[in-house]
Amino acid sequence: MSLVIVGSGMAGVTVAEERLKKDPLAAVTLITQETDGYYSRPMLSHGFSRDDVESKIILKSFEALHQGGLKVMTGCEVTAIDRSQKTVRYLEKGLEGAIGYDRLVLAPGSDAFIPPPLKPFEDLLYRLNSLRDLKALRTLRTLIKDRGQQPHWAIIGGGLIGSEVASDLARSGDAVTLFHALPRLMERQLIEADSDTLKAVLEALGVTVQLEVAVTGLERQGERFGVQLENDLSFGFDAIIAATGFKPRTQLAEAAGLQVNRGILVNPWLKTEDDAIYALGDAAECADGKIYAYVMPIRHQALWLATHLHGPADAPWEPPSFSPRAKVHGFTAAHAYRT
Numbered sequence: 001m002s003l004v005i006v007g008s009g010m011a012g013v014t015v016a017e018e019r020l021k022k023d024p025l026a027a028v029t030l031i032t033q034e035t036d037g038y039y040s041r042p043m044l045s046h047g048f049s050r051d052d053v054e055s056k057i058i059l060k061s062f063e064a065l066h067q068g069g070l071k072v073m074t075g076c077e078v079t080a081i082d083r084s085q086k087t088v089r090y091l092e093k094g095l096e097g098a099i100g101y102d103r104l105v106l107a108p109g110s111d112a113f114i115p116p117p118l119k120p121f122e123d124l125l126y127r128l129n130s131l132r133d134l135k136a137l138r139t140l141r142t143l144i145k146d147r148g149q150q151p152h153w154a155i156i157g158g159g160l161i162g163s164e165v166a167s168d169l170a171r172s173g174d175a176v177t178l179f180h181a182l183p184r185l186m187e188r189q190l191i192e193a194d195s196d197t198l199k200a201v202l203e204a205l206g207v208t209v210q211l212e213v214a215v216t217g218l219e220r221q222g223e224r225f226g227v228q229l230e231n232d233l234s235f236g237f238d239a240i241i242a243a244t245g246f247k248p249r250t251q252l253a254e255a256a257g258l259q260v261n262r263g264i265l266v267n268p269w270l271k272t273e274d275d276a277i278y279a280l281g282d283a284a285e286c287a288d289g290k291i292y293a294y295v296m297p298i299r300h301q302a303l304w305l306a307t308h309l310h311g312p313a314d315a316p317w318e319p320p321s322f323s324p325r326a327k328v329h330g331f332t333a334a335h336a337y338r339t
């Protein structure tokens with residue numbers, strides 16, 4: 001029985017490796033648009049204070065995965081699913097191809113979410129969602145520093161990722177202004193007292209934190225950028241980074257006629273409405289309406305799914321209890337995070 005997996009993040013790679021552990025002769029193909037290897041996405045937000053990050057972030061090369069018995073197709077974008085023929089179509093080095101499957105696992109992850117007011121300015125925004133994004137930001141930072149200047153960043157969004165990136169850039173010696181539309185930082189995960197502590201920690205690192213400030217537009221003047229606020233224009237940034245949430249990649253599933261809501265809808269067995277197609281990770285919306293976009297529950301899903309594909313499993317996937325943690329330099333929350 002052939003298994004095809006789309007995506008080489010934590011979800012896709014874990015399912016693939018675990019499936020092969022259970023049955024080394026299983027036919028497993030992993031298709032990914034990545035070329036650098038299987039990397040740690042959480043490490044992206046510490047990608048400035050560590051010089052060696054571009055090598056240390058790679059958890060496993062694609063070559064090593066291949067030697068483990070996995071067929072890996074890299075630099076290869078899956079473009080469509082044909083459910084009646086049980087094939088996926090892909091584009092590899094400009095050439096189209098197709099591969100058949102008995103079981104298909106969708107683990108395409110998520111894009112950075114850009115809120116509607118900022119959509120017209122999308123091309124001016126940087127993100128920190130992938131290793132490619134990190135490399136682009138590091139290249140820009142080197143250019144600015146080579147001119148003998150201190151980089152000045154505007155970060156839009158004071159959630160978990162915005163706070164982490166702000167802290168890492170500030171710790172690396174850059175000027176950072178963090179704009180957050182709500183009255184306190186990481187309001188979804190932290191109680192008020194911990195949000196206050198986080199703000200104080202960021203300010204001690206040198207971050208300028210602007211709360212209750214919605215960014216409604218961007219402006220470019222030569223090499224410099226400004227952010228449009230309600231009654232003001234804040235100017236003088238080298239770049240603007242959007243940290244305004246994530247958007248599950250649902251396009252492939254949707255185009256194949258599978259049900260999607262915010263994510264690809266799956267039942268408690270992580271199965272879509274198609275008996276042959278499963279989804280997990282950042283892209284999947286579970287039966288309880290939640291998207292478990294953290295590494296711990298995603299690994300748990302992937303281990304369960306590998307067992308089920310070998311099995312089947314006796315019982316459906318149950319979300320584990322877990323607690324995320326912000327990797328902000330010098331910050332520890334005094335109370336449990338909300339998930």
Ligand SMILES: Cc1cc2nc3c(=O)[nH]c(=O)nc-3n(C[C@H](O)[C@H](O)[C@H](O)COP(=O)(O)OP(=O)(O)OC[C@H]3O[C@@H](n4cnc5c(N)ncnc54)[C@H](O)[C@@H]3O)c2cc1C
Pocket residue numbers: 006007008009010011012031032033034041042043044045076077078079107108109110128129130161249252280281282283292293294295296298324325327
């Ligand atoms: C900056 C940052 C910091 C984070 N920090 C933490 C943290 O500290 N703790 C925590 O628990 N979580 C953290 N997260 C969230 C965590 O990284 C994600 O929940 C997790 O990586 C999602 O794994 P995934 O496998 O579902 O998706 P991804 O890691 O996004 O992998 C999906 C893969 O699929 C590939 N792909 C997509 N579409 C296609 C296609 N059509 N064809 C071929 N390939 C395709 C993509 O290129 C990608 O490699 C962080 C996320 C970010 C961005």
